[in-house]
Amino acid sequence: MNTPGPASLPANARIGPNTIITGDLAFKRFHSREPDALVVGANSTMDGVHFALGEKGRVQIGDYCYFTNAVLLCESELRIGNYVVVGWNATIADTDFHPLAPAERIADAIACSPAGKGRSRPEIAKRPVWIDDDVWIGPNATILKGVRIGAGAFVEAGSLVTRDVPPRARILGNPAQVIGEMP
Amino acid sequence: MNPDRTLPWDWYPGRIPENVAVDETAYIETTFSFYFFRSRLPKGVEIGRGASTYLGTMFDVGPRGRVTLGAYALVHGARIVCDSEIVIGDYALISWNVVLMDGYRVPFNPLDRRKELELLPTRQPRLAAADVPARPIRIERNVWIGFDACVLPGVTIGEGSIVGARSVVIEDVPPYTVVGGNPARATRQLEPGVRATST
Numbered sequence: 418m419n420t421p422g423p424a425s426l427p428a429n430a431r432i433g434p435n436t437i438i439t440g441d442l443a444f445k446r447f448h449s450r451e452p453d454a455l456v457v458g459a460n461s462t463m464d465g466v467h468f469a470l471g472e473k474g475r476v477q478i479g480d481y482c483y484f485t486n487a488v489l490l491c492e493s494e495l496r497i498g499n500y501v502v503v504g505w506n507a508t509i510a511d512t513d514f515h516p517l518a519p520a521e522r523i524a525d526a527i528a529c530s531p532a533g534k535g536r537s538r539p540e541i542a543k544r545p546v547w548i549d550d551d552v553w554i555g556p557n558a559t560i561l562k563g564v565r566i567g568a569g570a571f572v573e574a575g576s577l578v579t580r581d582v583p584p585r586a587r588i589l590g591n592p593a594q595v596i597g598e599m600p
Numbered sequence: 601m602n603p604d605r606t607l608p609w610d611w612y613p614g615r616i617p618e619n620v621a622v623d624e625t626a627y628i629e630t631t632f633s634f635y636f637f638r639s640r641l642p643k644g645v646e647i648g649r650g651a652s653t654y655l656g657t658m659f660d661v662g663p664r665g666r667v668t669l670g671a672y673a674l675v676h677g678a679r680i681v682c683d684s685e686i687v688i689g690d691y692a693l694i695s696w697n698v699v700l701m702d703g704y705r706v707p708f709n710p711l712d713r714r715k716e717l718e719l720l721p722t723r724q725p726r727l728a729a730a731d732v733p734a735r736p737i738r739i740e741r742n743v744w745i746g747f748d749a750c751v752l753p754g755v756t757i758g759e760g761s762i763v764g765a766r767s768v769v770i771e772d773v774p775p776y777t778v779v780g781g782n783p784a785r786a787t788r789q790l791e792p793g794v795r796a797t798s799t
Contacts, residue, residue, distance in 0.1 A: 435721055460718070462720060464725075464726065481721075483728060551710040551714070553704075553706065553713070556681075556699045557697065574699055574701065574750040575748075576782070589768065590782050600709045
């Protein structure tokens, strides 16, 4: 369980006034070495969020955002605007985690194994995720790499988003489809 | 439950709220399940005979919300987001990471949503609590909901039905029907059968 209580910030994380990050697992998988790897604006609430950043991962989150127990998996860049809501247990990932090509995947399995000390991992596809202002993302939703979600879009609970979402679209499903338009 | 409404086996230092009625044969794994509970109704949550809730189950119940768990219902880690009413029938099986939500807690209009998000950091604990419509959810008796599934506002799932893992249910499910997918669609029918229901 990611229990309540403030998390202690890594040196390369910066948060604005009145922003809180809670949960004892918030930075358990925070491995970024980038300067300003995590920048969160003012008045945001990051309740039980997992910031799982690879060595080169950078996450930028705006003001008045509200995330509950979201999982952020970042090897390149997540850029999230202002007034963004991310629901419980939603996942945002900017990477494929492993190569798609079978032979490459074997090399990766070895590099990741306890016996693979020192071996470098093969190239893995990653593309930044951008989430614009006023986006609402429901619980259990999944946002995959390279996706841009336009301002004011509404991602229903449990959606799996594989493609760009136009501004103010309401989307649902796996894969997510546009089902309507928001005000 | 101890006389002071703590649980002898609890890892979290909380109590069962006064307006939560728990049958003496029911089991609650942890009072952390009530961390976001703030119903002001005389019975905000009612937990029936032989019902059980396990780690990860959260009663995220607003001031006018009411949740009922029927007899022998088993909730194995669901997020119950309730501002109106959520009824879970007898013998229902609700799996882990299931979301039952009767509302969205924020206005659909982005400008109004901004106002709500500006209020949010002033609350303790911080949560969305806009006065927006909610539509009750009914999970009838003997329903089984698989892991990671979501049930959206206003949905009724009929007696004996099965909701497959990771399904998203956006409309009513008739009795004795298996649904799956996102959005969920009926895939087959079940025979009710006959079985003694006493223990």
